[in-house]
Amino acid sequence: MFPIGLEPDGGAQGEEVRAQSEEPRAKSAGQKAFPLCATSNTTRTKEVRILRTAKIIQRILATVPIVLGVVILVFVFMRFIPGDPVDLMMGQAGNVSRQEVADLRAQFNLDAPIYVQLYDYLGKAVQGNLGESYMEKRPVIDLIGQALPATLELSLMAILFALIVAIPIGVYSAVKQNSVLDRASMGISFLGVSMPGFWLGILLMLIFSVKLGIAPTQGRIAYGTGLVKVTGFYVLDSTLTGNWVALRSSLAHLILPAITLGSPTAAVVARVVRSSMLEVMRQDYIVLARAKGLREFWVVVRHGLRNALIPTVTVLGTEVGALLGGNMIVETVFGWPGLGRLAVTAIFNRDYPLVQGVVMFYALVFVMANLGVDILYTYLNPKISL
């Protein structure tokens, strides 16, 4: 008869056994099967949610040793930098007696051995007391409380800018591979990766502030807008209070530093989106989506981009670190009263408590941002759970 290569008499084995044993149950339950299963389904998702919350809490707790480690390192390293705060103050004050210097050291607790200082510091820090800034003579926590929203607002805006610019460019470059726009945008993104942040900042200032005069160069908001501070996020506060003058002013102040800070991230993200889109668009499921009769736009966005975002989010996690580092430079260039600028001045002034406090918050923001990225990742990739 006919050649053999396959004998289709393997019969009910493996999968079919499973299929058959499960099917009668579903069938006998008939129409009622659906509501029953629907309830079990909601309890299941509830369980998943509880599990997820527990894991998130676990992850947050796991960040404590990281933050602690960072604080201890900074505590020790700061004291290795030549010249302590008292030296600096005395240098400015002119002639002072040895006794005065010693008194001042004692007042700041700088004469004790370093481990005693550390022990004292941590003991107070646990109670929420981060000490008082030597220079400003104000509680460190107050200074940070003022600066943190400024930094977060700038960083979020920078990320937003990066994503809004980079994702469409990356997608378009991949879909129209080797087109003029692809080559141009990849060239620009190469510049974006390699250009130092302060240089782009100064360039933007020259063009938009000095030449065109359409954007301010320093600070977060113009004087006299009458902004009522609620959260410390000026864009949010001005919207909440309906103060449109303040909103305009704060956005105008925000735009140049946000572009400066976000550009390197945008460049990286555009490249990652492009390369992962190129990879994804070759996959079989893209052909299936087209074979279903789906419009090419939705094939690219829904089936393509949705998958390409998974590697992109991973890269975004590492970019958070770069962004926080970039903050110090950009905030200094644009006189942005955030954590970065606070850290830079505090380091120059050997303002130990302030440096320690700022770095602690830097570590916290970094760890939280990475946790956020991880959570986002689990939502994007169903195969991974926290």
Add this chain to the structure above:
Amino acid sequence: MLAIERLTMIYETKRGRVKAVNKVDLSLGKGEILGLVGESGCGKSATLLTILGLVSYPGKVTGGRIIFRGEDLLQKTPAALRKIRGKEIAMIFQDPMTTLNPVFKVGDQIRESLQIHGLLNEQAEGGRFKGRKRKESEMDRVYQLMREVGIPSPEKRYFEYPFQFSGGMQQRAIIAIALACSAQLLLADEPTTALDVTIQAQILELLAKINRERETAMILVTHNLAMAAEFCQRIAVMYAGEIVEQGSTDEVLEKPQHPYTQGLLRSIPRIGKVKQKLEPIPGTVPDLAALDGTCPFYPRCAQARPACLEDERSLEDVGGGHWVKCALYS
């Protein structure tokens, strides 16, 4: 229902123009199953993709006609073609493990098919994708489809992701997607190659059932002649981008005319002949980028003759709807 005439599709590559589909003629009646057999790389998948208009860069169709229900698909606008894709002609793929989108729930992927062609709500959406909110009535239709292709407890499995499905179950889900809009033509590209032997049989049985109950016409691509023998009414043999022989299953397998088909049958074991010597075909498959218009089987053919080097060959009827493309018969 489907008539393909001298269809040619090439890939423009650095190595040259790869003639993946070369002057292919095929025809298929309503409810008929045609087996498309041939070695790996001979252009079987390329033929199916061309029918659906899914050839993408660097491939391009350079000639021929694809007459589906009286209309040439190659003349249709992209929008008109989209309305046919998935709705009237559906496709099943070779590797189920990579064919479902890993980030969407299996049920939603089946539901998307219904939605694209406006079978969920009254007005047709024409390939637009709208929202992800699921209505119960919509989900019932998906459950029904899942049951039809033998996915157990669809109320649960709707919400699972492809990686939670076995290969066989994934292929069933893909078949459900293909069935969603009751396509009259199913292009099955080696639907069982990636599966275990027992699962293969189940999937084939499922396809046979669909063909019986829905009268769906199918082109079944395979390089397994036994499977084609079991399953198809007619068989087309493909070699190096060309259809070299086409006819009823019995005719082609019992009275193979083309030297390639004869060689193919001699190279696999047959039931009945106990001590049969297996003879592989000598030589290798030609490079599709280096074809010169002469018979691509010429270098490997035992019956080669000067006439084989003539440029034009066409499918000749050797009687009873049995067609052969070979200089021996012209």
